[in-house]
Amino acid sequence: MAQPLKIVIVGAGIGGLACAIVSRRQGLNVVVLEKVEKLSPVGAGIQIPPNASRVWAQYELLDRLKEYSVISKATQLRRWKDGELLCSRSVGEELDERWPWLVIHRADYQRILVEESERLGVELRLKADVQDIDFENTKVTLGNGEDISGDVIIGADGLWSTFRARILGRDSPPQETGDLAYRGTFSLSALQALKDPAVDELCKKNVVTMWIGPESHSVFYPVRCGNEFNLVMTRPDDLPPGVKTEEGDIQGMKAVFEGWDPVLTKILTAFSSVLRWKMMHHDELAFWTKNNVALLGDACHPSLPYQAQGAAMAVEDGTIIATLLGLYQEAHSKSLPHPTLSETLKLYESLQKLRTTTLHLGSISNQHLYHLDDGPDQEERDRILKAAQWQEKPSGQSEPFIWIDVRYQKAMLSHDAIGGAKKRWEEAIQGPRQERS
Ligand SMILES: Cc1cc2nc3c(=O)[nH]c(=O)nc-3n(C[C@H](O)[C@H](O)[C@H](O)COP(=O)(O)OP(=O)(O)OC[C@H]3O[C@@H](n4cnc5c(N)ncnc54)[C@H](O)[C@@H]3O)c2cc1C
Numbered sequence: 145m146a147q148p149l150k151i152v153i154v155g156a157g158i159g160g161l162a163c164a165i166v167s168r169r170q171g172l173n174v175v176v177l178e179k180v181e182k183l184s185p186v187g188a189g190i191q192i193p194p195n196a197s198r199v200w201a202q203y204e205l206l207d208r209l210k211e212y213s214v215i216s217k218a219t220q221l222r223r224w225k226d227g228e229l230l231c232s233r234s235v236g237e238e239l240d241e242r243w244p245w246l247v248i249h250r251a252d253y254q255r256i257l258v259e260e261s262e263r264l265g266v267e268l269r270l271k272a273d274v275q276d277i278d279f280e281n282t283k284v285t286l287g288n289g290e291d292i293s294g295d296v297i298i299g300a301d302g303l304w305s306t307f308r309a310r311i312l313g314r315d316s317p318p319q320e321t322g323d324l325a326y327r328g329t330f331s332l333s334a335l336q337a338l339k340d341p342a343v344d345e346l347c348k349k350n351v352v353t354m355w356i357g358p359e360s361h362s363v364f365y366p367v368r369c370g371n372e373f374n375l376v377m378t379r380p381d382d383l384p385p386g387v388k389t390e391e392g393d394i395q396g397m398k399a400v401f402e403g404w405d406p407v408l409t410k411i412l413t414a415f416s417s418v419l420r421w422k423m424m425h426h427d428e429l430a431f432w433t434k435n436n437v438a439l440l441g442d443a444c445h446p447s448l449p450y451q452a453q454g455a456a457m458a459v460e461d462g463t464i465i466a467t468l469l470g471l472y473q474e475a476h477s478k479s480l481p482h483p484t485l486s487e488t489l490k491l492y493e494s495l496q497k498l499r500t501t502t503l504h505l506g507s508i509s510n511q512h513l514y515h516l517d518d519g520p521d522q523e524e525r526d527r528i529l530k531a532a533q534w535q536e537k538p539s540g541q542s543e544p545f546i547w548i549d550v551r552y553q554k555a556m557l558s559h560d561a562i563g564g565a566k567k568r569w570e571e572a573i574q575g576p577r578q579e580r581s
Pocket residue numbers: 154155156157158159160177178179180189190191192272273274275300301302303305306325327376421423440441442443449452453454455456457458
């Protein structure tokens with residue numbers, strides 16, 4: 145058999161690691177270049193919705209992830225002032241059973257993916273800061289001058305991607321969303337020390353709780369098997385332009401949420417320090433690939449995290465790229481007709497670009513939904529949320545909000561990234577062109 149393809153992945157975030165793991169499972173050679181010396185993801189939680197847990201089920205990582213997470217049974221929207229339940233959405237028994245909605249600490253998620261990458265023989269190089277890329281020769285150059293070439297290069301370098309500009313041929317920084325987030329985790333014992341029965345009750349629930357209110361919302365869920373809890377709070381962004389993150393002022397944070405549900409304000413008293421993050425996104429890029437180089441994850445479609453889908457989409461991206469490259473390698477080794485490598489990367493783009501734009505726009509519409517001021521629009525929103533029937537509307541009809549639109553939610557959450565990639569490959573080889581790369 146010919147030499148396996150060599151995939152060079154720039155960035156060991158969740159998207160880059162997903163691409164590395166699935167690529168190795170296809171028998172490809174993989175090098176991951178990561179600029180930091182030590183991987184230490186921000187101390188906060190992350191949700192793994194069914195479209196991502198489905199990938200991990202297929203690659204036998206779901207049980208490992210479950211050891212460190214909690215299966216969320218529902219996402220619940222509550223009124224900011226008093227915690228009144230407005231709407232509770234579960235993903236349904238079929239998804240629950242096979243591809244559950246997990247909530248996990250980011251450090252655990254990334255560590256499990258790193259361990260799996262290493263077990264599979266991925267070459268993971270830390271302190272490898274990629275400074276330049278040569279599209280003609282499919283080669284990157286590190287800060288120390290070392291050149292590393294491959295058959296394919298994947299720019300998985302996140303929100304502040306430098307690959308994005310290199311592929312587009314012009315600067316294209318992410319745009320402000322108008323919101324910032326406070327993020328933190330608490331131990332169960334710290335919350336129990338508050339001695340508040342309502343907080344204790346909340347800690348026993350395996351759900352994602354969201355309080356929605358004027359200009360802000362807050363998200364709370366368990367991680368680490370219920371021994372820790374994650375809290376994210378959003379508010380209008382008042383960080384100066386260009387400041388990505390800074391140490392937050394706890395009193396200022398509490399002032400924003402003054403008058404909110406006493407359960408939430410009680411939890412806030414357990415914060416000892418807090419970070420503020422400017423939340424950024426990007427409009428749809430014109431294209432994601434150039435020659436044998438492609439972007440994935442936040443590098444090409446950063447969005448507001450208001451559907452908990454950013455990393456899940458990065459997992460889908462990485463999985464699709466790897467699946468298609470595996471099919472390419474198989475066809476190539478059997479001398480079957482197949483698309484070129486750059487055409488194969490375009491197949492990936494054709495699968496994910498519209499999907500992630502739909503997600504991006506959906507997150508902006510959720511920003512509006514969550515942050516309505518009290519008044520007639522909010523009353524109407526709450527009435528609609530409370531009356532949600534959870535039935536798919538006839539074709540051509542939709543719910544007023546994607547949050548309760550069963551067709552939209554199914555399209556996001558029941559998506560089979562691997563099956564979709566295989567199908568697109570089959571379609572492509574039905575009218576094959578001869579290999580030209
Ligand atoms: C408040 C908040 C909550 C969120 N909650 C969720 C959630 O619940 N569920 C969900 O799915 N998503 C969530 N997201 C989104 C999610 O965090 C991101 O979409 C996801 O982490 C992006 O992964 P990535 O691999 O594309 O990029 P990243 O995780 O940013 O990884 C990029 C990597 O590339 C490295 N790198 C950068 N430049 C170079 C270079 N030149 N050379 C080498 N390495 C380089 C970086 O060091 C980094 O390790 C949330 C986001 C926020 C802000």
